[in-house]
Amino acid sequence: MAQAPAPKEPRSALSRQLVTSELLDTATALFAEKGYESTTLLDIAKALGISRPGLYNYVSSKEELLTMLVEQVSQGLADVLERLTARADLSPTEKLRDVVALLVRQRAEHPDQFRILDRSETVLPEPVGSEHREARRKILREVMAIIEAGIDSGEFRQVDARTAALSLLGMCNWVAWWFSRDSDVEETVATVTDLAQNMLLAQGSASTSAETVRSVEEIRMILDRIAPRR
Structure with missing residues (x-):
């Protein structure tokens, strides 16, 4: 019987951690430049080079x-x-x-x-x-x-x-x-x-x-x- 493929959670967790770190750096740079209130999630998504729906995989609001x-x-x-x-x-x-x-x-x-x-x-x-x-x-x-x-x-x-x-x-x-x-x-x-x-x-x-x-x-x-x- 063929063995089940090795679980990919560790790699997925690492990838998510790296994206989250980049997300926080990008968001805080925009907050510093434009101000927290003036920065939108769309601004952050554009700066990261992803779609706004894609950003929702990691964060749903600026408060988060x-x-x-x-x-x-x-x-x-x-x-x-x-x-x-x-x-x-x-x-x-x-x-x-x-x-x-x-x-x-x-x-x-x-x-x-x-x-x-x-x-x-x-x-x-x-x-x-x-x-x-x-x-x-x-x-x-x-x-x-x-x-x-x-x-x-x-x-x-x-x-x-x-x-x-x-x-x-x-x-x-x-x-x-x-x-x-x-x-x-x-x-x-x-x-x-x-x-x-x-x-x-x-x-x-x-x-x-x-x-x-x-x-x-x-x-x-x-x-x-x-x-x-x-």
């Missing part, structure tokens, strides 16, 4: 796009950070570097997604607005937990964990506003990650000061290429 953005940018990140924080095989410093790298890479590669959510936070429809705000609170809690664990272990210096977490998140989030698409994503990830680590490392190591100076110089060079000083 906002929900997808919250799920991917806010809730998705919060879930990843929760799993990362729970890992016993990583030190607080390693967790910190992983968190910052994840944040910076997402902001650099998909800046419009973060910008739209940041600008629309106060007007997001319910329940997506509440879900987004809860995800942001969860992200802050997870970053604070990493910092507190680093302080307890002696890896990080004594700082207020909430203030440090907010400062770190602000530094990462700001990448979405200043990063240039012509810049090197991995170079930026490495530089900001080093800055975040050196901001918190316990003092007493000669290499800590040297690494901080080097990291500041590296990010200054990146910023000069993006917006040269006059």
Whole structure:
């Protein structure tokens, strides 16, 4: 008896994920250019090169796009950070570097997604607005937990964990506003990650000061290429 063909769900799921990612990037770019209210589903379909009925295979309304953005940018990140924080095989410093790298890479590669959510936070429809705000609170809690664990272990210096977490998140989030698409994503990830680590490392190591100076110089060079000083 002939065997049944192998199921195609994994490939279909991957294809859908890729299309959804492209859809979100296209939609958020249009929202940024034309404004959320002025952008139609037909505009998004045309930009993707598909028909409007074809677009309905992935999304049925602009509000659903906002929900997808919250799920991917806010809730998705919060879930990843929760799993990362729970890992016993990583030190607080390693967790910190992983968190910052994840944040910076997402902001650099998909800046419009973060910008739209940041600008629309106060007007997001319910329940997506509440879900987004809860995800942001969860992200802050997870970053604070990493910092507190680093302080307890002696890896990080004594700082207020909430203030440090907010400062770190602000530094990462700001990448979405200043990063240039012509810049090197991995170079930026490495530089900001080093800055975040050196901001918190316990003092007493000669290499800590040297690494901080080097990291500041590296990010200054990146910023000069993006917006040269006059």
